[in-house]
Amino acid sequence: MNTANHTRDEPKLGLEQALPRGWQPLSPEHVRGQRFRETALGRRGYRPDEVEAFLARMAEEVQRWTTIHARDLAEINRLRDFFRNQNIDTEPARQRAFSSEAINILATAQQQADQLIADAKTHARSMQTDARSQAERVVVEARREAEAAAHAYRVRAGQQYSADREQVERLAAIARNILAAVAGATSQLDGATSQLDGASAQIRAVGDAFSAELTKLVGPPIAAPERAAIPDHPTATGIQPARGQTHR
């Protein structure tokens, strides 16, 4: 048998046979023929006779294992042919089936989990979008009513007018709206428990919106610098800061 060229006899075992490119089997002849350059005079090195003796032993070992390997491969091929001729499936069919069943179950479970998460996200998205647009609507309405209350006060007050009092009228209108909005959201709590999150999201949104609104009315803790005048800005329709502006 040509042991140096035994790869030709190997059965196709699959991908684990892949070998590095340019790989050459180390034959007993290689080992036996290997020579090392001698060290320069006066340097320390191994004794050549010992190296050679060791190489010879290694060559024998390689020879022995190569022979055994080739014999085993031939045996594997013979058995494989035998089973194939007898129509016996040598692949672990039951194990393969089990593993593909496991894979399918896992894939299905993951897809269901993904669907649940996607549904939850959709639900959260619509809840948050609703809460935000409702908060915007409530605030717009509250502002409108606050301005209406202020206007009514100005008409009513005549000579008794005070800007502070006008501001109080605005705040009272805003407060009435807060109460109405909170009452509206709370009434949802009487519904199914699944409404709970929606209601609390709405209360939070409305609360945040109103705290921003009240900050604007009462003024922030630290005054923001005045903004530059804007030439093309339509005449102010918004609520102006009222601090320090009393007209008696």
Added chain:
Amino acid sequence: MTVEPDRLQASWARVVAHGDAVPAYFYAALFTRNPQLRQLFPASMAGQRDRLVTALGRIVAGVGQPDVMLPFARGLGRDHRRFDVRPEHYPPVGEALLATLSQFLGPDWDADLAAGWTEAYGLVAQVMCDAAAEATRNEPPYWKALVVEHERRGLDVAVVRLQVDQPVPYWYLPGQSCAIEVPTRLRLWRYYSPANIPRRDGLVELHVKAVPGGEVSTAIVQSLRVGDETRVGAPIGHSLTLDPDSGRDLLLLAGGTGLAPLKALTEQLAAEGGRRRVTLVVGGRTSGDLYDLPALESMAQQMPWLTVVPTLSHDAHAAGVHRGTAVDVALRMGRWDTHDIYVCGPAEMVATSRERLAEAGIAPQQIRSEDGTNDPYRPDSVATVTVADRAEVYAR
């Protein structure tokens, strides 16, 4: 190459024709054989599937064109470090990939194809591993960052300040983005742009808007707390960074939290001496969207070259604010033919702004914005910024 690239590509085309079932099978095969790898992925694998197929598709298309495929694979390798991917994870992935191919190719799967795919995968895996190892010599896979401040601003915005733990300094160019992972949403990374220039003390300011239904953004806005430990990936992207060769004046159009990178650019221009005039138009729908106006106005007071213009499109009652979208207000204000224009905000706002600017006769190459994709994974943008580039950004 044992198999012609054409044959690999043809086999891949036949496999992807099976659609979503392919990545589903791949991950199920991977986790059935290697349950310990499941923890590297988020609970929902929905986003993961497209990414796998897209990345594999690009690699397969690039087989036989090393100059296209290798840079892509290197970027993937560098970036996968933050997902805790290690060299020993590559063989099981290769095994699952081959099992998937053989499953969907059925009788067409033969020894030649197997050898070809094995060789191609081995090459890509090697390139990714090498790139990861090389990158790790220069910078960690991610930086740990402590939440030191968390401030709710109105309905759905939070301004978050992170203290980046930096045995290795966390440098980035203003306008770049950083992937962030928060402890309550592990394995989900999202990109945010710092709102400040890099600082020696490692403090990074982020502006985060809770996107309705957004898993990560709502968690950051509503449940992130001071003291939480986050992870921050290497900075990416060049779309919004300053052109080092330009001395032109700037128009910055911000929509919502798109303000953050533009604020960082403004800080960079200040650090460079404030020699260019900057008009920063900050747009929103209603007054709650102008969440950072006091800070911007105080910047404008200190920086005479900076003009801050707040605008609202859906708020008829707000005082002291322009009416309209940021781009419309900017176009009303004057001409911008000689300016560098930066646009950042929601994808729709960026698209509309580009259109309106084009209608006004502004050349597209004057305008810079991030690409429209909102994909939380962007391997293409992975850093090629050198340490020298980053050193040019002055730190305070």
